[in-house]
Amino acid sequence: MSTTSIEKTEKHTTTTKTGVKKVMHGNYAASYGAKVARAEVIAAYPITPQSQVVEKIAEFTSSGEMKAQYIKVESEQSAMAALITASQTGARTFTATSAHGLTLMHELLMWASGARLPIVMVNVNRAMAPPWSVWAEHTDSIAQRDTGWMQFYCETSQEILDTIIQCYKVCEQEDIMLPALINEDAFYLSHTVEPVEVPHQELVDKYLPPFNPKPELTLNPDHPAVFGSLSKPDEWYPEFRWMIHEAMERAKKRIKDADSEFGKIFGRSYGGLLDLYKCDDAEVVLMCAGTLASTTREAIDELRNEGKKVGLARIRTFRPFPVEDIRALAEKVQAIGVMDRCFTFGYEGPFFTEVKGALYHANNKPKLKGYITGMGGRDVDVQLVKKIFADMYKVKDGKQDAETVWVDLKADVNNMNAWLKVR
Amino acid sequence: MIEIRFHGRGGQGAVIASNILADAAFREGMEVQAFPYFGVERRGAPVTAFTRIDTKPIRIRSEIKEPNIVVVLDESLLSAVNVTNGLKPNGLVLINTAKNPEDFKHLKAKIATVDAKSIAVNNKLGSKTAPIVNTAILGAFAKATGLVKLETVMECARDGTPVKKDENANAVKEAYEQTKM
Amino acid sequence: MKIEIKSMKDLPMLPKTLETTIGVYNTGAWRSAKPILHEDKCNKCYICWKFCPEPCIRIKDDKGNEITPKIDYFYCKGCGICANECPKKAIEMVMEA
Numbered sequence: 001m002s003t004t005s006i007e008k009t010e011k012h013t014t015t016t017k018t019g020v021k022k023v024m025h026g027n028y029a030a031s032y033g034a035k036v037a038r039a040e041v042i043a044a045y046p047i048t049p050q051s052q053v054v055e056k057i058a059e060f061t062s063s064g065e066m067k068a069q070y071i072k073v074e075s076e077q078s079a080m081a082a083l084i085t086a087s088q089t090g091a092r093t094f095t096a097t098s099a100h101g102l103t104l105m106h107e108l109l110m111w112a113s114g115a116r117l118p119i120v121m122v123n124v125n126r127a128m129a130p131p132w133s134v135w136a137e138h139t140d141s142i143a144q145r146d147t148g149w150m151q152f153y154c155e156t157s158q159e160i161l162d163t164i165i166q167c168y169k170v171c172e173q174e175d176i177m178l179p180a181l182i183n184e185d186a187f188y189l190s191h192t193v194e195p196v197e198v199p200h201q202e203l204v205d206k207y208l209p210p211f212n213p214k215p216e217l218t219l220n221p222d223h224p225a226v227f228g229s230l231s232k233p234d235e236w237y238p239e240f241r242w243m244i245h246e247a248m249e250r251a252k253k254r255i256k257d258a259d260s261e262f263g264k265i266f267g268r269s270y271g272g273l274l275d276l277y278k279c280d281d282a283e284v285v286l287m288c289a290g291t292l293a294s295t296t297r298e299a300i301d302e303l304r305n306e307g308k309k310v311g312l313a314r315i316r317t318f319r320p321f322p323v324e325d326i327r328a329l330a331e332k333v334q335a336i337g338v339m340d341r342c343f344t345f346g347y348e349g350p351f352f353t354e355v356k357g358a359l360y361h362a363n364n365k366p367k368l369k370g371y372i373t374g375m376g377g378r379d380v381d382v383q384l385v386k387k388i389f390a391d392m393y394k395v396k397d398g399k400q401d402a403e404t405v406w407v408d409l410k411a412d413v414n415n416m417n418a419w420l421k422v423r
Numbered sequence: 424m425i426e427i428r429f430h431g432r433g434g435q436g437a438v439i440a441s442n443i444l445a446d447a448a449f450r451e452g453m454e455v456q457a458f459p460y461f462g463v464e465r466r467g468a469p470v471t472a473f474t475r476i477d478t479k480p481i482r483i484r485s486e487i488k489e490p491n492i493v494v495v496l497d498e499s500l501l502s503a504v505n506v507t508n509g510l511k512p513n514g515l516v517l518i519n520t521a522k523n524p525e526d527f528k529h530l531k532a533k534i535a536t537v538d539a540k541s542i543a544v545n546n547k548l549g550s551k552t553a554p555i556v557n558t559a560i561l562g563a564f565a566k567a568t569g570l571v572k573l574e575t576v577m578e579c580a581r582d583g584t585p586v587k588k589d590e591n592a593n594a595v596k597e598a599y600e601q602t603k604m
Numbered sequence: 605m606k607i608e609i610k611s612m613k614d615l616p617m618l619p620k621t622l623e624t625t626i627g628v629y630n631t632g633a634w635r636s637a638k639p640i641l642h643e644d645k646c647n648k649c650y651i652c653w654k655f656c657p658e659p660c661i662r663i664k665d666d667k668g669n670e671i672t673p674k675i676d677y678f679y680c681k682g683c684g685i686c687a688n689e690c691p692k693k694a695i696e697m698v699m700e701a
Binding site: 022023025185187188189191192193194195291294295297298379380381382 | 442449455481483
Binding site for chain 1: 609611612615616617618619620621659
């Protein structure tokens with residue numbers, strides 16, 4: 001929309017006890033999330049399909065609605081560099097990016113976690129070129145798996161807004177102090193308009209206190225220090241890394257607590273680390289992340305009407321990986337299928353690998369199969385998900401013909417919805 | 424659930440039309456979802472946008488393959504794109520054209536027409552060669568389907584357009600009155 | 605003041621220096637020339653402190669009072685920048701035996 005007129009007509013809203021509901025797309029939901037979370041410093045570079053996130057924030061800061069410093073930078077790497085410094089001074093920082101922008105920041109993502117900075121970033125999941133694509137795929141964020149950032153995958157625009165608030169609450173705790181990446185699927189969320197409730201500022205302020213790090217851990221003239229200096233093999237590098245690991249493990253419970261506390265105040269919560277839907281009596285469960293899960297819920301309800309006992313375990317956090325929750329789920333379920341919206345060449349789908357790995361030491365090991373779906377933004381509809389469930393029933397009954405497959409490829413003119421076997 | 428597919432050319436406002444329609448249905452208490460099929464966004468290129476309207480929350484997040492209603496913002500698309508692809512039986516096709524519904528019997532669907540181009544030009548929306556027809560077509564949508572009220576669409580057209588709010592609302596009203604079914 | 609870290613329990617939460625480095629590294633042993641500050645020439649402009657890359661020049665005492673710059677010879681590597689920058693030429697680089 002044009003920025004020449006910023007008209008604030010509140011007629012088109014529904015006000016509830018917890019917030020104000022209006023239609024907006026996922027990108028604006030992210031902007032409103034940063035606004036009510038009172039982010040103080042924003043540095044960002046535009047990239048399709050993220051641009052609207054920061055355009056809206058620029059409107060908020062220029063109108064004075066949002067008291068934040070907006071730094072225009074010349075690249076995503078500069079954006080992260082600016083935020084690392086701002087965060088190190090004790091400011092609450094926010095940015096957004098996608099695909100090639102995220103990968104351009106890769107080096108600095110390592111710095112942010114090593115320096116224990118609670119930066120929150122929204123990433124619009126977009127496929128990596130070549131070939132050129134602006135559509136949904138998870139490769140960009142999965143490629144940041146080892147950077148030490150927490151990773152959340154959102155299913156709805158509401159979840160993006162709410163998760164931004166929850167992340168600051170978790171990340172800024174003095175014994176956590178780690179950055180978080182919040183992922184939303186390109187177009188299915190970023191450009192999809194749907195009803196979103198913007199929480200009342202007073203309620204957010206009660207839930208989320210200001211960022212208040214210990215002064216001696218910040219860039220502060222009263223506590224001069226050098227940040228990020230040398231650490232020899234026999235002195236302290238592994239120990240600093242172990243401390244990050246401990247913080248990530250502590251975060252598991254903190255994320256669950258923040259989510260349920262949010263639910264008590266705002267009436268919405270997202271399942272903590274692993275969001276279960278109709279799994280209690282499920283024979284077959286599908287696991288996936290992002291908007292794939294939303295479509296899967298619809299497929300599950302249709303199949304349940306046909307008498308099939310199926311369920312969904314949505315991976316909300318990829319890091320910290322919900323090992324314990326997955327092992328608990330495995331106690332009750334006969335077969336688990338994992339949908340990956342990305343692929344690690346030379347092996348298989350990364351979500352599938354990690355679920356499999358988590359179950360190696362589990363008491364009960366369900367049958368497992370991996371499905372590569374929706375690469376490059378290829379549409380995944382209810383019909384396809386139902387086909388995957390049907391295939392999982394074969395797996396459950398011992399008729400598994402492949403460990404992992406790519407689905408819905410135009411292999412040849414006689415096979416335009418091909419399922420191709422990896423192994 | 425009602426699924427609507429919009430066909431337009433870049434610059435005619437098809438995406439904003441899908442969003443304004445979602446907003447109107449939302450204000451009347453319905454659950455909504457609207458999104459573009461993001462393609463090459465330049466003036467003149469074919470653009471597809473979708474809107475879903477339902478009484479319960481919409482969880483499907485995939486393209487609309489079998490719409491109940493198709494809205495065509497540019498008549499020339501009828502020969503370039505298969506606009507009725509997947510249209511449900513007894514589905515409705517709403518076309519921006521000076522012609523009459525009878526002239527489109529070959530589409531084998533319920534037809535409604537409105538001369539959105541003239542209405543847009545009269546209300547000085549866009550230019551004579553590139554008029555912005557999206558608000559006019561939504562007025563015709565309200566008349567042809569009865570899914571949303573005229574007043575709501577006019578209000579949302581005001582809020583959903585950056586400039587010429589009165590003219591846009593007026594285009595909605597004129598199109599509502601001039602829809603042929 | 606050298607803070608000793610005996611184990612992980614003594615580490616700050618994030619990698620920051622407590623003195624010049626995280627561990628105790630006697631970088632002063634690397635020197636070949638040593639800066640000597642002649643207090644009679646010093647006007648406490650603190651330019652030497654601003655330019656010292658380490659930092660190993662103190663300008664406040666433990667109570668927070670401003671003092672004549674005091675060089676920490678445990679860490680000072682003898683780069684000579686302080687001597688080069690001092691507008692009063694109060695710092696002299698002296699070769700160590």
